[in-house]
Amino acid sequence: MEALRQRVVDLAFALAWALVRRLPERVVTAVFNRVADFVVRRNGRGVQRLRSNLAVVRPTATPIDLDELTAAGMRSYLRYWQEAFRLPDWDADRIVGRVRTVNEKLLRDAHEAGRGVICALPHLANYDHAGAWAGQTGMPVSTVAERLRPESLFDRFVAYRKKLGMEVLPLTGSDDHVFGVLAERLRAGGFVCLVADRDLSERGVPVTFFGRQSRMPAGPAALSVRTGAPLIPATLHYDGPDLVITFHETIERDGGPATMTQRCADAFAEGIAAHPQDWHMLQRIFVD
Numbered sequence: 306m307e308a309l310r311q312r313v314v315d316l317a318f319a320l321a322w323a324l325v326r327r328l329p330e331r332v333v334t335a336v337f338n339r340v341a342d343f344v345v346r347r348n349g350r351g352v353q354r355l356r357s358n359l360a361v362v363r364p365t366a367t368p369i370d371l372d373e374l375t376a377a378g379m380r381s382y383l384r385y386w387q388e389a390f391r392l393p394d395w396d397a398d399r400i401v402g403r404v405r406t407v408n409e410k411l412l413r414d415a416h417e418a419g420r421g422v423i424c425a426l427p428h429l430a431n432y433d434h435a436g437a438w439a440g441q442t443g444m445p446v447s448t449v450a451e452r453l454r455p456e457s458l459f460d461r462f463v464a465y466r467k468k469l470g471m472e473v474l475p476l477t478g479s480d481d482h483v484f485g486v487l488a489e490r491l492r493a494g495g496f497v498c499l500v501a502d503r504d505l506s507e508r509g510v511p512v513t514f515f516g517r518q519s520r521m522p523a524g525p526a527a528l529s530v531r532t533g534a535p536l537i538p539a540t541l542h543y544d545g546p547d548l549v550i551t552f553h554e555t556i557e558r559d560g561g562p563a564t565m566t567q568r569c570a571d572a573f574a575e576g577i578a579a580h581p582q583d584w585h586m587l588q589r590i591f592v593d
Contacts, residue, residue, distance in 0.1 A: 325387065333387055342380075356375045359584070378582045381543060385430070389465070401442060403546060408552040412537060422444075424498045425498075430585075432498070433469060438550070448473055449475070450462060484527070487528055499525050519590055519592060526565035527562045538572035539553065542579070556568045
């Protein structure tokens, strides 16, 4: 049964990539919004977890406000998938033209220094679009992807991100090879982007996040300490048809990886608090 389920999931994604990109955008948007609203009404485990996470971000929200925020969050999450299925057909003008930035000079100055740059991001808005934008503007991305099941689905996502101009390394748990490859890219002046608001290894660094205990991966900070590459947190949000990328102040390396990871968490919290509807966190993230 599990093999059958995985096969069905893989076929569903294949069909979506083939079909969604061929339909008019307004039609796809309407369909995905209806799907999002239906999913919220069903109130499954993912929706319940999204709501509980958003309740931590907005602790003073009324139940009605939290309902509306959860519905907006699910629409934002489905927008990510809508764009994922259509991004491979976007030309460079559209990829770049639909992005606006805040504090971009922080990123460009660091990159021009030649020591490589590490960008740590949370699950906000569309980080694939941000990666495609970076490549189209002269900073091709190296990143890491969580292995999915079935393997064929993971291969589809790797191919999708490669088509957007990104180098994708599979996350293999305790394997140090990925860390070594990323360090090599940074020493060569490359650009490494890592989604880093959820610990997948169970070896993450304890952090305080929205006043609650959480754990986040130490990889971005450890890479910065190992290579000397600056670590810049970034947060994303949607504004109408555009994606807005905000670059936060470079994380100082004093205090070591644990302190640096906490500073990343603080930057993430700032961006998420400003645009909680675009935080696509449908998994458990708070320890308590």
